[in-house]
Amino acid sequence: MATLDAKIPAGPIKDKWTKHKNDINLVNPANKRLIDIIVVGTGLAGGAAAASLAEMGYSVKAFCFQDSPRRAHSIAAQGGINAAKNYQNDGDSIYRLFYDTVKGGDYRSREANVYRLAEVSGNIIDQCVAQGVPFAREYGGLLDNRSFGGVLVSRTFYAKGQTGQQLLLGAYSAMNRQIGKGKIKMYNRHEMLELVKVDGKARGIIARNLVTGAVESHSAHAVVIASGGYGNVFFLSTNAMGSNTTAAWRVHKKGAYFANPCYTQIHPTCIPRSGDYQSKLTLMSESLRNDGRIWVPKNIDDIEAIRSGKIKPVQIAEENRDYYLERRYPAFGNLVPRDVASRAAKERCDAGYGVNATGEAVYLDFASAIKRYGKEKAIVTGEENPSDSRIIELGEGVIEDKYGNLFQMYEKITDDNPYKTPMQIYPAVHYTMGGIWVDYNLMTSVPGCYAAGEANFSDHGANRLGASALMQGLADGYFVLPYTIGDYLADDIRTGEIPTDSTEFKEAEEAVKARITKFMDNKGTKSVDHFHKLLGKIMWDKVGMARNEKHLKEAIAEIRVVREEFYKNVLIPGGAMELNPELEKALRVEDFLELGELFACDALARTESCGGHFREESVELDGPQKGEAKRDDTNFAYVSAWEWTGDPGQAKLHKEELEFNDIELKQRSYK
């Protein structure tokens, strides 16, 4: 087992980044335009990177599979973005954001990266405001903040429930400026299907033009993968339908290590599934937990009555409700981190207290917030002795201002009015902390290949805090990559354009064409979705919120069977040289079927519980933390980075030992 060098700069943590920026090589402006950089992905990470690199003078080629860069999955982020601005003067600081992120990640992230993230967080907000991102403001005209799960300060900036949209449109506008100038060449409706290496370095990609079906070679001096997360390995998740692992997985198969694939975030507040036809799950932003209280009925009789429709939730008296998060975690209450909240919901539902027909739902209730806000509003507006119904009216107005679009989204999907009756929610797969292994410079284990945003593993350890993914994506794209990539490219100023007629490109292109032909010629009988759903069910049932050795071993065997069956029996209608969504899906599901196995192997190897990875064999047996997840720092304080060896079940483990010099390793307690 080899150890990995993360290339963390020496020196005190607070000086590392500044010193590193001063020490690394730069490329002079005249040379930058001779250098091509491919950026796969136009979400916050890729969009920000493409725009910034082009502004610096590099020639950028950007790729996305949607019809416009503006539609990358980042657009769907709702709640907000963190930054250690301390505008609220509530004791926030770079150190506290750093500390919260490391603790929230259950001490499984790299200190130096997280510190840098906290350090640049403030710049992100400045940058976005300068671009014209319309963040929420207070009456005084200054930026407003809210608080998010797992922390005790208000450091989250937001734009109603559409923060991701506004931030992405900011990055998109910065890209547009460079596209207009010809500094970014944008390839919409293109899907990267392979990484091309020349002399061991990443020198380009093979992409399929999704409209014409043409398989194209694109070369560059460096390749940035910013293709997002792989939550859709579960079939059902809050990710967009097209979100996939292909770019990341193909890079992995070309030598990039895949780190901590089993670290998945199951988000506690999503709309429960309604039937077998379900195609995706919808998130209800975590910000709702600031004002919503989570509960299930205390008495099992009430559960029966609720399910059969005999009583409504609002009829259950206060004393017959179990606000289980407030009960179990008095210090953080409804604002415990996501992994803790999700497991607590599962615990109640497994015990039979789920409030809908499937038994997989709990309540998120805004009634007390509506009353509280209504009273406050009446005071502010000087209404004297408002009636109860007037208070509710005022309170509903306040809630609408804060969460209007989320409430509307909920009502459209469920046909229930969440102002009048509690929402029903249940945990769902949401985010993947695991991803391509990168060093401090965000370079993968393939020279010249970088990974940014959700696609890399870097900053969130075993659990991500709310509002930190947007921060990380923009930090990587605006403030980290543009510096670190220059250090590598400084050696390439005399290389000249990389030709695409080399054997390396030809072979890669042929391999991709062969994969496509194999699918098109397959005489199967089942759709791609059929197999994707089978994989998703195995993952959710056996590699989901709670994992154990027996189930993980079964999952590995079952995934292998599905994979074999997929190759034998998948049916792709239509042709290869046209727009063909079924072919697109097949190429993605092929990679999910391999990733799923590595995912389960990783979960099996990590016999501790940490963050979103909960092993039933590893829980506290007594004391005040009885029943809570038990981490094992003696044996598992490392990053698992897997090397491809030809079969996902035979991947080779490399360990990056995690050192904690600036934060003391402690049990995470939210009690």
Added chain:
Amino acid sequence: MKLTLKVWRQKSANDKGKIETYPIDNISEHMSFLEMMDVLNEQLITEGKIPVSFDHDCREGICGMCSMHINGEPHGPDRGVATCQLHMRKFKDGDTIYIEPFRAKGFPIIKDLVVDRSAFDRIQHAGGFVSVNTSGNTQDANALPIPKADADTAFDSATCIGCGACVAACKNASAMLFVSAKVSQFSLLPQGKVEAKRRVLHMVEQMDKEGFGNCTNTGACEVECPKGISLENIARMNREYLKASVSSSK
């Protein structure tokens, strides 16, 4: 529910295209419209036919990818929603549903229900940005307070998802609502004011080049817009445009 679907099928940009009829059964009222389309496609695949191509991604009304003309209306009969947020409870057992692509000169059809909306991107390239480089030393975000009302109105304009329903709804296939939403967002914020004139002139010029029609104030766009982008944006853009053209002709 049992339904009859009349779906526009067109093999490629050059194909003439026609409506095909597909009966479909066992549709739950809780399904989303796109989940109903998934069921149809699964059925077509099993029958050895070619499934219907349509654009979609987030399926929660925010990416702007989905784009179906349903029973004569972009995004269908519900208000304030994109196609992906439309639910089958808006239909009745036995209904016949017409499903067609967004139609406009500026949006050529690629296949079936998929259209090419890259004209929208090109309009943005022409001026939909504030010219600020990434740097670690932009002024502090709170250095410049912005009245909440302005920030909120700018936000409302900025929520446009770029779906193109406004164009599809308009008898002139005008893109005024879309363009004015972007122009408004920036014209309401101090950061956007510096380049306001250039922006509006360039974006409007590009819009005309792309073949979108004129605005004759029918208001059809506002009705079909899934994000409630209001006609006030068009009025604001007209004022901006007038100001800009007067001063630039001086």
